Amino acid sequence: MTPTETPLGPWEPAPLAEVAALFAPLRVPWWIGGGYAIELAVGHTFRAHDDIDVVLLRRDQLAVQDVLRDWEWWAADPPGRLRPWHAGEILPFGVHDVWCRPGWDEPWRIQVMFDEAEGEEWVSRRSAALRRPIAQVGAVSPGGIPYLAPELQLFYKAAHPRPKDEHDFATVLPFLTPAQRRWLADALTRTYGPHPWTAPLRA
Template identity: 65%
Template sequence: MRTETPWGPWDPAPLAEVARRFAPLRTPWWIAGGYAVELAVGHAFRDHADIDVTLLRRDQLTAQQVLAGWEWWAADPPGTLRPWLAGEILPHGVHDIWCRPGPDEPWRIQLMLDEADGTDWAFRRDTRIRLPLDRLGRVSGDGIPYLALHVQLLYKAKSRRPKDEEDFTTALRVLTADQRAWLTETITLAHGADHPWAVRLRRYR
């Protein structure tokens, strides 16, 4: 779905194309955002204004390898965009990168940098929340890695935009009991026990 932004139009690359580009990486990566929810649910159910790929911060330069020849722009500071230079290590606090094939092209891929501590993933908004890296993602039937559903919903819990509410409502039907328990606990820890999603999760049967 093509959309306009103050920094130019978005026309997200197809999921299959993104997967082909990142497949050669030997470091972890996952499809994130709404596409991750759809991969977990097993079918498409809404339009997407972008497509997100999550990498570990320590592996960030691998993105420049698989997107060689593209433009990469970092949200530094958040709410602005500036060129991400070749070989530059982005600091903590900068975790959002927009990518396009050239200056006259629309934005095609958004990169998100996640934190890791040894073999553990750490939630960047509250580092008390952690998971072993080998439990952070899943793999679709087509071999595409994506963020585990409960992890992706934790990220979406902060904003609760209309699309996030739709994702949560759709995903609630397929979350396992263990995933619901983890998500309830982590949303409560990060956002309080009265967060609407935590309330719905506790009532869900």
């Protein structure tokens, strides 16, 4: 794969199977996110990916440093400045992304994203009123890979949908259950107001 160039260095996403193997030893919840989560929900690959996302709860963030012990970790401080994430440092709310690579001269391989939680509930960082039991945040693929529930991933993509997000929505829509469609339509309306995805979700 040809690395994808960014102003902050090239990206060469680690293969899904490699990422799953790296995070499998964790004893805290984690999920594959982004476009790969949509593909796992659909059951097949349908587009290229510029990166690969792993989602953890913020309270479990230091588990990333354990599982990627020999890697470099860089926190994306708003509005997007990368800086080293130091061992044992607790990243506050507002810092949601960490870029990871095996070494300083290596491409970026994995992006880790942190979600919020209170007790046994997942809490959306876009709207604290949106909650669900942590046990219902994701699903597991037939191959044993945990992934973010498609309605949650689409909710994040819906804030500023790009062409690839529109593609993801159209591809996974037939696979959403009535309950998933209702949750997403309600979440979009409550958080973003009128949204072009609401009508097909309610159809």
